[in-house]
Amino acid sequence: MTSPNSAFIAACRGEAHDHTPVWFMRQAGRSLPEYRAIRGEGSILDAIRKPEVAAEITMQPVRRYGVDAAILYSDIVVPVAAIGFGVDVAPGTGPVTERPFRSTADLDRLRPLEPELDIPYVLETVKILNDELDVPVIGFAGAPFTIASYLIEGGPSRTHARTKALMYGEPALWHALLDRLADLAIATLRAQVAAGAAAVQLFDSWVGELSAPDYTEFVLPASRKVFAGIADLGVPRIHFGVGTGELLELMLAAGADVLGVDWRVPLDAARERVGDSVTLQGNLDPAVCLAEWSVVEPRAVDVLRRAGGGSRHIFNLGHGVLPETDPAVLGRLVELVHSFS
Amino acid sequence: MTSPNSAFIAACRGEAHDHTPVWFMRQAGRSLPEYRAIRGEGSILDAIRKPEVAAEITMQPVRRYGVDAAILYSDIVVPVAAIGFGVDVAPGTGPVTERPFRSTADLDRLRPLEPELDIPYVLETVKILNDELDVPVIGFAGAPFTIASYLIEGGPSRTHARTKALMYGEPALWHALLDRLADLAIATLRAQVAAGAAAVQLFDSWVGELSAPDYTEFVLPASRKVFAGIADLGVPRIHFGVGTGELLELMLAAGADVLGVDWRVPLDAARERVGDSVTLQGNLDPAVCLAEWSVVEPRAVDVLRRAGGGSRHIFNLGHGVLPETDPAVLGRLVELVHSFS
Numbered sequence: 099m100t101s102p103n104s105a106f107i108a109a110c111r112g113e114a115h116d117h118t119p120v121w122f123m124r125q126a127g128r129s130l131p132e133y134r135a136i137r138g139e140g141s142i143l144d145a146i147r148k149p150e151v152a153a154e155i156t157m158q159p160v161r162r163y164g165v166d167a168a169i170l171y172s173d174i175v176v177p178v179a180a181i182g183f184g185v186d187v188a189p190g191t192g193p194v195t196e197r198p199f200r201s202t203a204d205l206d207r208l209r210p211l212e213p214e215l216d217i218p219y220v221l222e223t224v225k226i227l228n229d230e231l232d233v234p235v236i237g238f239a240g241a242p243f244t245i246a247s248y249l250i251e252g253g254p255s256r257t258h259a260r261t262k263a264l265m266y267g268e269p270a271l272w273h274a275l276l277d278r279l280a281d282l283a284i285a286t287l288r289a290q291v292a293a294g295a296a297a298v299q300l301f302d303s304w305v306g307e308l309s310a311p312d313y314t315e316f317v318l319p320a321s322r323k324v325f326a327g328i329a330d331l332g333v334p335r336i337h338f339g340v341g342t343g344e345l346l347e348l349m350l351a352a353g354a355d356v357l358g359v360d361w362r363v364p365l366d367a368a369r370e371r372v373g374d375s376v377t378l379q380g381n382l383d384p385a386v387c388l389a390e391w392s393v394v395e396p397r398a399v400d401v402l403r404r405a406g407g408g409s410r411h412i413f414n415l416g417h418g419v420l421p422e423t424d425p426a427v428l429g430r431l432v433e434l435v436h437s438f439s
Numbered sequence: 440m441t442s443p444n445s446a447f448i449a450a451c452r453g454e455a456h457d458h459t460p461v462w463f464m465r466q467a468g469r470s471l472p473e474y475r476a477i478r479g480e481g482s483i484l485d486a487i488r489k490p491e492v493a494a495e496i497t498m499q500p501v502r503r504y505g506v507d508a509a510i511l512y513s514d515i516v517v518p519v520a521a522i523g524f525g526v527d528v529a530p531g532t533g534p535v536t537e538r539p540f541r542s543t544a545d546l547d548r549l550r551p552l553e554p555e556l557d558i559p560y561v562l563e564t565v566k567i568l569n570d571e572l573d574v575p576v577i578g579f580a581g582a583p584f585t586i587a588s589y590l591i592e593g594g595p596s597r598t599h600a601r602t603k604a605l606m607y608g609e610p611a612l613w614h615a616l617l618d619r620l621a622d623l624a625i626a627t628l629r630a631q632v633a634a635g636a637a638a639v640q641l642f643d644s645w646v647g648e649l650s651a652p653d654y655t656e657f658v659l660p661a662s663r664k665v666f667a668g669i670a671d672l673g674v675p676r677i678h679f680g681v682g683t684g685e686l687l688e689l690m691l692a693a694g695a696d697v698l699g700v701d702w703r704v705p706l707d708a709a710r711e712r713v714g715d716s717v718t719l720q721g722n723l724d725p726a727v728c729l730a731e732w733s734v735v736e737p738r739a740v741d742v743l744r745r746a747g748g749g750s751r752h753i754f755n756l757g758h759g760v761l762p763e764t765d766p767a768v769l770g771r772l773v774e775l776v777h778s779f780s
Contacts, residue, residue, distance in 0.1 A: 266730035389607035
């Protein structure tokens with residue numbers, strides 16, 4: 099169970115707390131030797147389907163680093179994979195879709211998620227974690243735009259051209275798709291919270307590809323639906339994307355309590371754009387953590403300084419931990435953040 | 440020879456002209472059937488080495504669209520390839536480096552460029568174009584950061600982690616590398632102008648991966664050196680990168696006369712950030728051009744409106760023409776821009 103004195107939860111709410119909380123996107127997995135030791139072969143989706151394994155992987159960085167929150171070891175494509183859309187996560191590539199989303203007929207491949215039946219392993223993992231940890235467990239979901247981009251592109255894309263072509267070319271189909279994906283996100287997030295997640299993050303990783311007017315027209319309604327659909331649960335809601343400097347105000351308007359900011363936008367600049375009523379999460383460039391400590395330290399201090407020292411900052415990287423990161427650097431980073439406060 | 444009444448050149452200089460000029464990054468090649476008809480098999484570098492072919496490819500979009508400038512059919516890796524670094528351009532992938540840049544010893548693989556000996560075909564192409572066209576020919580080079588990222592990564596990268604690791608981990612080597620790449624850019628740009636290029640563009644396509652402090656420390660000196668190294672030539676200097684919303688002021692400080700802006704930053708917002716003494720170039724999302732005209736038109740008009748109707752706007756896309764673009768859409772776009780003015 100989450101300690102009632104969680105600095106992370108307090109920071110999400112803008113309430114007083116005694117140190118700046120810190121966690122790292124993708125802290126679970128990838129760069130940890132103890133992860134590679136138990137991960138096994140096969141798709142990440144196989145590992146996620148084993149609650150004991152997924153819970154252990156989730157807890158490893160909490161034990162090693164003393165971070166202030168655990169992020170569930172899972173993947174944003176788990177719900178679409180679980181309802182049979184035909185998605186896998188290829189090592190080193192990311193989500194790949196066997197038969198990409200192309201037309202109205204493909205909507206039928208996106209039936210509603212029944213969490214207890216479709217993703218019981220995710221809920222079991224959250225329950226184990228909630229029993230074993232005294233830091234909050236962050237549940238998460240992929241935001242409708244980013245999930246749509248994976249379903250439509252079929253594989254990695256630099257331009258997201260197919261996604262945008264469908265968005266511009268068939269707006270009614272686009273909105274129907276995003277609406278279904280919003281429902282999926284709501285279903286998985288509600289179930290994760292019911293199982294014990296103390297906060298949730300909506301990952302809209304690639305939405306920074308869009309201009310602000312396109313975000314407003316094609317994305318905001320669905321993302322807003324997700325946040326509204328979990329508002330009654332009372333848990334902090336984090337919203338994150340990469341390259342979103344021009345979108346921060348709109349992402350806030352979608353309804354988040356905490357905005358994740360990547361390393362491109364200094365936190366003081368982000369604060370100017372979004373005002374004082376939201377907590378900011380971020381934003382050290384994950385590539386900085388590939389360098390020696392003498393390089394990391396001043397840049398981490400700069401992040402802390404730009405955050406302004408108030409109660410509305412959660413330290414994190416500006417995107418996920420890179421696989422080649424030395425865990426010792428992340429450990430020192432946690433110490434630094436905690437001692438700086 | 441460039442007509443003395445070139446709207447493009449006037450816009451670069453902020454001088455009065457009778458219509459908003461327009462050209463498209465990657466207008467030459469890719470999406471044009473007449474291009475595919477003469478391009479032949481093999482690497483793009485092979486086609487670039489044939490001046491008659493490269494000149495014809497450069498002129499095709501000028502004839503078809505009536506754009507206000509021709510962009511040389513070439514590639515930013517031509518100089519490093521020409522001095523024997525071992526770079527090729529893989530179709531659908533982009534530049535790949537056989538033996539990536541890793542250590543001080545690799546600096547020796549970057550000897551100075553002797554344009555007349557190393558890239559005579561580029562200069563010959565520019566000369567042909569200068570004889571045959573009455574619109575300006577835009578020469579170009581890759582900016583030191585972006586070329587460095589190709590040499591270091593060895594292939595496409597989403598995170599540019601290796602590039603940043605070298606930048607942070609071996610700053611002296613990094614600066615030595617960027618300094619050599621600045622010299623290469625200066626040499627190729629000076630030679631292109633001597634051969635008849637009426638303007639030049641420095642492509643720093645991937646520099647938007649960096650935070651502003653890192654740009655200032657690790658990139659600005661080399662980019663500034665490039666612009667200073669061609670200042671005496673008196674031709675307009677354009678500077679372009681993707682995802683550079685937080686870097687525009689710094690890129691301007693590097694010395695450009697024209698700033699290219701991608702679609703993420705509305706031109707009125709960009710104008711606020713950089714002031715009135717620079718021309719802005721952009722910035723329709725290239726993916727918009729995959730849609731029907733009814734989708735394209737209002738967005739193109741929005742770009743024109745946000746540009747404010749003054750003499751300091753060059754219409755362009757926010758990045759290169761996507762290969763699957765219907766040429767008819769680009770043709771209508773040129774008509775629209777010209778008639779709007």
